[in-house]
Amino acid sequence: MGVVEVAGVGMHPFGRHPDTSTTDMGVVAVRAALAEAEVGRGGFQAAFCGTAYGGVACGHKVLGALGMTGMPIVDVEAGCASGGAALQLAASAISSGQHDCVVVFGVEKMPRGIIRSSFFDPWQEEAGLAATPGYFALRAMRLMHTSGVTKDHLAAVVVKNRRHGAENPDAMFRSEVTAAEVLESRLVCEPLHLWMLCSPNEGAAAVVLRAGTGTGVRLASAVLRSHLPGSVLSESTPMSGLTDDAVVPPTTLAARDAFQESGLGPEDLDVVECQDTDAARELLSYEELGLCPAGGSAELLESGATTLGGRLPVNPSGGLLSKGEPLGASALGQVVELVRQLRDECGSRQVPGARTALSHTVGRGANAGVVVLQR
Amino acid sequence: MGVVEVAGVGMHPFGRHPDTSTTDMGVVAVRAALAEAEVGRGGFQAAFCGTAYGGVACGHKVLGALGMTGMPIVDVEAGCASGGAALQLAASAISSGQHDCVVVFGVEKMPRGIIRSSFFDPWQEEAGLAATPGYFALRAMRLMHTSGVTKDHLAAVVVKNRRHGAENPDAMFRSEVTAAEVLESRLVCEPLHLWMLCSPNEGAAAVVLRAGTGTGVRLASAVLRSHLPGSVLSESTPMSGLTDDAVVPPTTLAARDAFQESGLGPEDLDVVECQDTDAARELLSYEELGLCPAGGSAELLESGATTLGGRLPVNPSGGLLSKGEPLGASALGQVVELVRQLRDECGSRQVPGARTALSHTVGRGANAGVVVLQR
Amino acid sequence: MPVRHGLFVEGPPPALVCGRCGTCAKVHFPRALLCPYCSADTVDEVHVRGPGTLWAFTAVTAPPPGYAGDVPYGFGVVELPEGVRVVARITESDPAALSLDESMELVVVALHTDELGRSVVTYAFAPGS
Amino acid sequence: MPVRHGLFVEGPPPALVCGRCGTCAKVHFPRALLCPYCSADTVDEVHVRGPGTLWAFTAVTAPPPGYAGDVPYGFGVVELPEGVRVVARITESDPAALSLDESMELVVVALHTDELGRSVVTYAFAPGS
Numbered sequence A, B: 001m002g003v004v005e006v007a008g009v010g011m012h013p014f015g016r017h018p019d020t021s022t023t024d025m026g027v028v029a030v031r032a033a034l035a036e037a038e039v040g041r042g043g044f045q046a047a048f049c050g051t052a053y054g055g056v057a058c059g060h061k062v063l064g065a066l067g068m069t070g071m072p073i074v075d076v077e078a079g080c081a082s083g084g085a086a087l088q089l090a091a092s093a094i095s096s097g098q099h100d101c102v103v104v105f106g107v108e109k110m111p112r113g114i115i116r117s118s119f120f121d122p123w124q125e126e127a128g129l130a131a132t133p134g135y136f137a138l139r140a141m142r143l144m145h146t147s148g149v150t151k152d153h154l155a156a157v158v159v160k161n162r163r164h165g166a167e168n169p170d171a172m173f174r175s176e177v178t179a180a181e182v183l184e185s186r187l188v189c190e191p192l193h194l195w196m197l198c199s200p201n202e203g204a205a206a207v208v209l210r211a212g213t214g215t216g217v218r219l220a221s222a223v224l225r226s227h228l229p230g231s232v233l234s235e236s237t238p239m240s241g242l243t244d245d246a247v248v249p250p251t252t253l254a255a256r257d258a259f260q261e262s263g264l265g266p267e268d269l270d271v272v273e274c275q276d277t278d279a280a281r282e283l284l285s286y287e288e289l290g291l292c293p294a295g296g297s298a299e300l301l302e303s304g305a306t307t308l309g310g311r312l313p314v315n316p317s318g319g320l321l322s323k324g325e326p327l328g329a330s331a332l333g334q335v336v337e338l339v340r341q342l343r344d345e346c347g348s349r350q351v352p353g354a355r356t357a358l359s360h361t362v363g364r365g366a367n368a369g370v371v372v373l374q375r
Numbered sequence C, D: 001m002p003v004r005h006g007l008f009v010e011g012p013p014p015a016l017v018c019g020r021c022g023t024c025a026k027v028h029f030p031r032a033l034l035c036p037y038c039s040a041d042t043v044d045e046v047h048v049r050g051p052g053t054l055w056a057f058t059a060v061t062a063p064p065p066g067y068a069g070d071v072p073y074g075f076g077v078v079e080l081p082e083g084v085r086v087v088a089r090i091t092e093s094d095p096a097a098l099s100l101d102e103s104m105e106l107v108v109v110a111l112h113t114d115e116l117g118r119s120v121v122t123y124a125f126a127p128g129s
């Protein structure tokens, strides 16, 4: 399989942009990525657009506004992992020799507040079982039970990511917070307080991939996996599961594949961006990705390893807790951050000497996407 | 590139199924296709689901209900060509050697009546410019001007396809109609009467692809292309275009690529399923696909060539005019029909001795998908 | 009236309408046509009555989309002896009054009154006696 | 008030606010930041007044989604001397009263009255004198 390199990245800042259309945000991100890659009209042979709420022909509108159509343009949806799915398809098209250069982007304008997903059936909504933060809370509670995680650890994740995000001009929240402030924010679903949950918002991110020589930033692996049945608290949100705690979660499936494909392991990583839809989800991701042993997430956090300056900074961008979550754009937002980290472009939030990076998203479906990048 | 063969196909009939969920329709189609292919759990390595209105995690729900998850599952949207896009991605994954077997399916439950698409901006709706059948009518009028098509020709397309559809148990409309009845149906937008327009509806279709030996039905090519700018009546529905009638339409781009990839030409085809969203769209497809010279569609229709029993039957399934159009499922519905034609399984609507077939969809975006199948 | 037919029987005693696979013997809820674990179509209907034990719990403090009942309400997962864990409303809406592994009884509770004046009910679990 | 700001000027005489690319010289409508034909960001605003010629026409007989005005109404494409074809409402709602290539004048027409009592207007073309 051929080498795939990241030729350029671009972002439209994540936040609330009532006067900017989905198309306009996409244009900003794609144009910036193409400029970095020095790729113009006719310079790429396919485009993939990740979006969940972008509507019919979302990707076409962006490329139409740019005056760059004609190639296949496909919109892909895989929940929080939509951008990861798009990246995987693009990388395959290049590594297989089908294309030389592919543009991947994600765009989203999320509805405000709790997302009314088409995911749930009407009876689930009527019975109060479409309570998205409730599921997050149940997962958090199980993690507290199995891994010694406390509410103080949950607050500490928020403090860490908001501190990181304060240094990121593309983040929505750019102020630091204290643990006390986090724990004083409104209780949404015990143990989760409002500031422990990311905000759905708006934004765009773009990545240009091309067949490469291995110089620059290389896409070592991009894997998408869905869940195996059996886990009652899976992101697939079943109404029942088995009394079986050994069901391998999709994040672990994807990470195993990505490590195998790239010939790397958790010990090789210098920097990670992972799914922090809520503070507990970040800690669970540590365990599911193999950044620590099962049950070891609280200890890893406490060690300071995952804070900027530590051994393996996680979410140096500030994570979704600082950036907010524009569903179709969030996975590519992580990739943009990591490419910039690997290029040593991140200034005050730079992970010094970072050479190997991993991004992780997981969400409705359930889908998990893992991307490994190397310089 | 490796040979890709169609290992199995399955359908949930197109129509109105108020008591059947999107997931349940998908299960019926996928289960039938897997059974034909003799593929069980663990027997395929990826799945692609084409849908426009299926909502978050549409494909996952189908495979979850089947107890078959774990592999990457990606929902793709490319308007009327969604199924074609899914098929193209699956075929690439196989021909490149990435996977041995991939399941592709399309599912849809369309809203009733004229589709309120997220495609148009609010001001276009408010100004009456989101008039989908109006655009079809303008295209029809131009075709009447350039190709000598009359309203009698438009009625004759409906008569032909409804006659074909009367023999198809998976079609929604299974009665023949007369030209007089078509022309007496309500005028929607001159020259288009109600019966000249397909009905948005519900259904599912599935195809199992695998790396093959070339025996059985072979997927010779699956191409997706988007439009080039300039044509004011392009399916990309711009508000303006150039005074330039030489802009190559996406259908022609996709057909040229598909013919080149398969080493075949229009003269090699035995049977075609093409986009007949309205009666004029079928005739325009004849010209854009190269089934006749530019301006020759009325003559080709009049010759009887495209009727069952003719030299090159078009839409032996009855087309969208008989089957209705469940957006994400319609392209794969064509492929299911053509595979059955190539296997000589179509009984009273069989094209005798058919060995080479082409399917074509085009729609919002604009996207055009062309698939070439051979036995 | 039940929030959906085929989810539970009202009793007394109430029971959850589950599926048990004739091939792999695993139990799932709500009952499906095909086994979500092994794809077999040999699913039998089994009525699961409990009691179970509380496996995870919280309280929902703001009404989620499409929900017209009261808040806060308890929300959790109960493990049943048939080898199945079920997502359910919990009658106790104060998490501090609940504890992991405590015994839970299946009950039927009112959600809201629909536009025709009918009480819409659903399954839930209550801390046991 | 206009159905959208920046689409047209009301005049008299009215004009369509188009973009003309400084790089490839092609004209587009509505005006965009980037040229939809060559991607250049050198787009100048040009006001296109017509008259034009009728290139395609029909009438819409049932209200499309989001439309609150009267039916039937004329709907078509008008070709303008600047090399641009524009989708527009046509003031004549009987296609039999129109013919291809006839001269068309740009006009501003009322669509409906909004919730604040304001008349919402848009651009349209009328058969010429």
Ligand SMILES: [Zn+2]
Pocket (backbone or CB within 6 Å): C021, C022, C023, C024, C025, C026, C035, C036, C037, C038, C039, C040
């Ligand atoms: Zn089973």
Ligand SMILES: [Zn+2]
Pocket (backbone or CB within 6 Å): D021, D022, D023, D024, D025, D026, D035, D036, D037, D038, D039, D040
């Ligand atoms: Zn230009």
